[in-house]
Amino acid sequence: MLRIDPNADRPPFEQVRDGIVALVDDGTLAPGERLPTVRGLATDLGIAANTVARAYKELEQAGVVATRGRKGTFVVDAEDQPWRQDAEAAADAFAARLRELGVPPGVGLELASRAIDDDRG
Structure with missing residues (x-):
């Protein structure tokens, strides 16, 4: 799914954010699909949970994902965006x-x- 390059010029949160956007854009992550938990993805990628949380927050602000409380974070259908x-x-x-x-x-x-x-x- 996602990979983080510790030697990249871009910080890990940007790599996570951009990686998720790419997965949404290419259809790997479909509208309505649940993303891994912050802690789960952080563990899988070997990075801090705060790093993933920041990426998720920016994705939510951009309208790519929506967090539904304890149910999790889900990919938003771009066709349904009010803008x-x-x-x-x-x-x-x-x-x-x-x-x-x-x-x-x-x-x-x-x-x-x-x-x-x-x-x-």
Whole structure:
């Protein structure tokens, strides 16, 4: 499932977070599927429970997962997100404007990624 590279430049919580996002994106983790407990995943990966808890918290804030108390943490169906329709419209408008400007798709993705990650916003 997930692997943590202790020699990576990225901290373990980011590796856990990004690894879970990748598993959701490729369908390995389906909507409604329960994630391992924080302690269980931490033990499996050989990292601190707080590291996994931070990754889960960020995933919940991003709308990738939802915690249902003692029942656990579950993958959220992206189609059910309240922001989905507005986000798709914004992405369509962005793509249309980039096409008008003649911006190559790869550059557009890079610009969008940088804008999303920008802390100024």
